[in-house]
Amino acid sequence: xxxxxxxxxxxxxxxxxxxxxxxxxxxxxxxxxxxxxxxxxxxxxxxxxxxxxxxxxxxxxxxxxxxxxxxxxxxxxxxxxxxxxxxxxxxxxxxxxxxxxxxxxxxxxxxxxxxxxxxxxxxxxxxxxxxxxxxxxxxxxxxxxxxxxxxxxxxxxxxxxxxxxxxxxxxxxxxxxxxxxxxxxxxxxxxxxxxxxxxxxxxxxxxxxxxxxxxxxxxxxxxxxxxxxxxxxxxxxxxxxxxxxxxxxxxxxxxxxxxxxxxxxxxxxxxxxxxxxxxxxxxxxxxxxxxxxxxxxxxxxxxxxxxxxxxxxxxxxxxxxxxxxxxxxxxxxxxxxxxxxxxxxxxxxxxxxxxxxxxxxxxxxxxxxxxxxxxxxxxxxxxxxxxxxxxxxxxxxxxxxxxxxxxxxxxxxxxxxxxxxxxxxxxxxxxxxxxxxxxxxxxxxxxxxxxxxxxxxxxxxxxxxxxxxxxxxxxxxxxxxxxxxxxxxxxxxxxxxxxxxxxxxxxxxxxxxxxxxxxxxxxxxxxxxxxxxxxxxxxxxxxxxxxxxxxxxxxxxxxxxxxxxxxxxxxxxxxxxxxxxxxxxxxxxxxxxxxxxxxxxxxxxxxxxxxxxxxxxxxxxxxxxxxxxxxxxxxxxxxxxxxxxxxxxxxxxxxxxxxxxxxxxxxxxxxxxxxxxxxxxxxxxxxxxxxxxxxxxxxxxxxxxxxxxxxxxxxxxxxxxxxxxxxxxxxxxxxxxxxxxxxxxxxxxxxxxxxxxxxxxxxxxxxxxxxxxxx
Numbered sequence: 001x002x003x004x005x006x007x008x009x010x011x012x013x014x015x016x017x018x019x020x021x022x023x024x025x026x027x028x029x030x031x032x033x034x035x036x037x038x039x040x041x042x043x044x045x046x047x048x049x050x051x052x053x054x055x056x057x058x059x060x061x062x063x064x065x066x067x068x069x070x071x072x073x074x075x076x077x078x079x080x081x082x083x084x085x086x087x088x089x090x091x092x093x094x095x096x097x098x099x100x101x102x103x104x105x106x107x108x109x110x111x112x113x114x115x116x117x118x119x120x121x122x123x124x125x126x127x128x129x130x131x132x133x134x135x136x137x138x139x140x141x142x143x144x145x146x147x148x149x150x151x152x153x154x155x156x157x158x159x160x161x162x163x164x165x166x167x168x169x170x171x172x173x174x175x176x177x178x179x180x181x182x183x184x185x186x187x188x189x190x191x192x193x194x195x196x197x198x199x200x201x202x203x204x205x206x207x208x209x210x211x212x213x214x215x216x217x218x219x220x221x222x223x224x225x226x227x228x229x230x231x232x233x234x235x236x237x238x239x240x241x242x243x244x245x246x247x248x249x250x251x252x253x254x255x256x257x258x259x260x261x262x263x264x265x266x267x268x269x270x271x272x273x274x275x276x277x278x279x280x281x282x283x284x285x286x287x288x289x290x291x292x293x294x295x296x297x298x299x300x301x302x303x304x305x306x307x308x309x310x311x312x313x314x315x316x317x318x319x320x321x322x323x324x325x326x327x328x329x330x331x332x333x334x335x336x337x338x339x340x341x342x343x344x345x346x347x348x349x350x351x352x353x354x355x356x357x358x359x360x361x362x363x364x365x366x367x368x369x370x371x372x373x374x375x376x377x378x379x380x381x382x383x384x385x386x387x388x389x390x391x392x393x394x395x396x397x398x399x400x401x402x403x404x405x406x407x408x409x410x411x412x413x414x415x416x417x418x419x420x421x422x423x424x425x426x427x428x429x430x431x432x433x434x435x436x437x438x439x440x441x442x443x444x445x446x447x448x449x450x451x452x453x454x455x456x457x458x459x460x461x462x463x464x465x466x467x468x469x470x471x472x473x474x475x476x477x478x479x480x481x482x483x484x485x486x487x488x489x490x491x492x493x494x495x496x497x498x499x500x501x502x503x504x505x506x507x508x509x510x511x512x513x514x515x516x517x518x519x520x521x522x523x524x525x526x527x528x529x530x531x532x533x534x535x536x537x538x539x540x541x542x543x544x545x546x547x548x549x550x551x552x553x554x555x556x557x558x559x560x561x562x563x564x565x566x567x568x569x570x571x572x573x574x575x576x577x578x579x580x581x582x583x584x585x586x587x588x589x590x591x592x593x594x595x596x597x598x599x600x601x602x603x604x605x606x607x608x609x610x611x612x613x614x615x616x617x618x619x620x621x622x623x624x625x626x627x628x629x630x631x632x633x634x635x636x637x638x639x640x641x642x643x644x645x646x647x648x649x650x651x652x653x654x655x656x657x658x659x660x661x662x663x664x665x666x667x668x669x670x671x672x673x674x675x676x677x678x679x680x681x682x683x684x685x686x687x688x689x690x691x692x693x694x695x696x697x698x699x700x701x702x703x704x705x706x707x708x709x710x711x712x713x714x715x716x717x718x719x720x721x722x723x724x725x726x727x728x729x730x731x732x733x734x735x736x737x738x739x740x741x742x743x744x745x746x747x748x749x750x751x752x753x754x755x756x757x758x759x760x761x762x763x764x765x766x767x768x769x770x771x772x773x774x775x
Contacts, residue, residue: 048074049557050202050209053179054339057223057245058275059215063191066221067093067148070202071179071338072209078183080203082619083214084659087193090185090200098180100168101145107169109142110150114161117154157235160225166249176281179339189216195402196395199658207557208619208663210643213275218401219243219345227254237324240264241347246329248287248336254329258346260319267351267373268293268315269404270329272342277500277655278645279339285647287340288332291315296323305332308472309503314351316373350374350398352406354533357417357438358469359409360384368408371532374398384410389638391468407469409537411436423447425484425520433460434541439523441473441534447524452540458513461543461574462521466536467505468498473534476526477507482518487511491526497548497571499642499654510543510574545576549626549639554657560615560664563594563608563766565710565748568639569654570598570626577601578628582639585623588612595767598626599744606711606748608767609662616664624660674749674765681747681770683716686736693728693749693765704754710764713745714738734772744771
């Protein structure tokens, strides 16, 4: 799954090594004079995992080799590049630090050379001579670094020259630290590489970076270097189809000249948020792309700044006449910086705007209608095979190219089609529960009403699945009795498992029927919109308890034999409230999951993953799954990898990733784990409990051992830590008011030693479980 091999890996000291080192220092402390070693001698280096904020271009064409650059932080000393899937290789060609490659004198020289080029292009001789009179002496030429960007400046247009000066010679506009370092890659994509999204990561001595989307495309490529500049002669028009790549800087508009023919059905699809879903220090939290198409006379003929609920715009246009058209790409409010990266495909490309129905029954052959642009078919077949997740997605081959990907749902309940007229409780559509109804709010103001019979005490769930399946419907659900009285209603219910969906517009009701009789469910659009694309799947059934799982982060860097902290999230459905046991699936020998239970009633838990004691040369892709008892049946779901990303300084989202990957660094003896004598720890509410940790590698000479709880649960404290050979004891206390009886969680403990007044961390210990019990 991953490419290239490891080189020059530095071994990391594991817990055993640290314990032994500190024991040695402790035993020698009596013969060392004060100040004989610096206060930092025992301190561990601060973890600085490599981080990448953008890759540009964020993809390339099959069968090509090209240069790409990655902006990030802590990426000095890159040893390798890893791309998921087969057929893509990349090597590092050079690195630029956060201060840039030019000295102050070289920056002045670059500005001077650019000024000379611009002056030489001024439209009249008088203007040139007026500028030239300001220079009384010929300048002293200072050599510039041998960088590709700085070669043949005279061939660049004014817009490109401004970018070069902004990048290399503008000290007032320093790049944000998370993207201040730059690595340049040579990327090669095989002609047979599978098109679509991949993930790219960098490897340094500190481990693997986070992952970013990197795409394999099928179209010819161009970049914003090929964009037009208003101050220069027009660039040659680009032929279609084409994939355009760009970076938007503040106030900038990328303008591409495109040769188009009358009658072409063009689809222009910009991807920006798809590449970088969230930006922590930007409002609204992503690059909000905007595209507009202008005819040969300069008139705007098409415009888009989004596509339905997707923040990335798609524009559809029938070309009225032959000519050179202009495509403008910019941010909606003219923001910009290096991580405002986009890819925009332009051509008569296949694009499915809707399928209907939005899913099918598990294991049942399902063919759905398909509507869109440039499609060679009007029907597609869904994969409904058992074993997959309820929410799936697919692209369909259209002649030589794949269509866009669309989500759809698969369920094991009986299915029914909505039938008009069903607009009122006087003319409803009768259904029998359980059922999934496939329907549409087919026009503005349309209302669909369904009638069912229920007994007193029945728990009935009504759930809409539409926005999560790409439908523009903003559903509104009402549950009514036989007289039309509204008993329950819902507009939006958040589904936190959908980390890329910022407007949860699907409705959900769970209601206990008060008396036997006839009931109605009414479904409409909350904005009174409608149309053929406003499709939905409406589930009417008893509760079906279930769950979904995510694990963060998607990339783990840890020393051999040492634990790393993970967070597992449970998204409970239809009232499921039981324990969920997590386990590794098919992992190599030596990986150990500790604290792998999400207790009943909890939505998340922190746990640890301990690496094998031996060094592993290549990153390892792991899988995790969760098991739970639901109505006496064991239910298993994959725990999908995700990263917790911040949007606009405040909001956090679980963004799904393709692979959960672990980089095991270092070599040496096995680092022992810690076990609890009498686990799980049982702490009386408002009381305390003595705890004995068994740590076989703890040397007798190591004194003054201290423990701290990493991110302690509310109301829980630790005190009176003491050590003996192979043992650490402490008291765990619970406040009377929190946590409550029955609360269960994991403790993540960090162990320290104090030698001669120097406090040093020995690392974290494997997670241990505890529970609050009655006094």
